[in-house]
Amino acid sequence: MAKTISTKTLAKKVINHEKTLILDVRNTDEFDNWKIEGGKVEVINEPYFNLLDDVEPVSSRLEKDKEIIVVCAKGGSSEMVADLLEEAGFINAYSLEGGMKAWSEHLEPVKIGDLTDGGSLYQFVRLGKGCLSYFIESNGEAAIIDTARMTDVYENFAEKQGIQIKHLIDTHLHADHISGGLSLASKVDGKYHLPPKDATEVTFDYTPLEEGNDIIVGNTAVKVHPVYSPGHTIGSTSFIIDDTYLLTGDILFVKSIGRPDLAGLAEDWVGDLRNTLYNRYKELSDDLVVLPAHYSFAEELGEGGKVSARLGDLYSKNSGLQVEDEGVFRKMVTENLPPQPNAYQDIRQTNLGQITPEHEEQKEMEIGPNRCAVEG
């Protein structure tokens, strides 16, 4: 039997920037579409069906006593290949339990910082998809922003610290992953907040997010201040937390900016996107720490797994914020866009409550990278 490694252990290696060698045995199309990245991960691809008779196609690229983590779609083929490698003398071959499917679901909490009243802010990093959600905790209460589908992770996290989850907030209607906001709100008897302009077709009750209506966490000074910032969707809303952090949703990322086309209205929304990025955000303090809802590039994953940047620095470094000409900007965010996220239309419908896929189907819909960004 092959030795295995859990997604949790692999996640720690990635966020701690430990040297990690991955042998991905899925077919090359699937590998090229989506793979494990970040930290000091080195990944090589050789489909498992080329290794059935002999591991020779990879043996010259591997070392006999070094750790090799074998990865496939669901964990079956990687187990077989890890066995074959072990028989061939590669004594430290491990199979990733559950494969890419399990990797897509793993959430890793990373502490961003303390808040003025003694509370704290955590970023939950979904390494497999590059999705980021936020857990704001203060005086025994919590608000979660852009909750992922795997709601038990947040529940366990809250329970361990004796915290009650009160507010579930989505910055916008997501198209790349299924929101856990509504289901967790009903489970913990909390409020589910959505931007009203993104929620015109929802089939459930929600609390509308409005600029000026701050959400108070833990009855203290921790303010979650909504800022209307359309562009990725017409309702997209950012949040200033504790006057220090700017949660930008899918409008502004560390190395790129949001794409306006996932609801089919790129031409209509490009002006809003421009206005948000080049005017509205510019009026805010340069010292705000930008915390986005996604990352797309392995190098955005910083020390300890944090994904963040100073707003003022992004105005000099982020390529999406350097486009002076409006026509050039329009072209950049509407033409030659990357492929859309897997099943994005079904995901939008699920998040609107219009369809309710089975649990297994929901997992399948979320396979693959997030693809919510455009690079300048």
Next chain:
Amino acid sequence: MEVKKVLDAKGLACPMPIVKTKKTMEELNSGEILEVHATDKGAKSDLTAWAKSGGHELLKDTEEDNVLKFWIKKG
């Protein structure tokens, strides 16, 4: 289309559909056709990629009632 052999790989999870297909294919002569039935969703892209890398030709594939069927001509 004259099918030489039918392989039932229904209910088997990855990697078994490919492992069995490969084994069965070894019993065929070049130019003969193997028909494979599978239910594992991943079988489609894997069989396509495997056939290509092994020099075989995927003649046709269908999906009906969650059963994937493939016709592969040995190279």
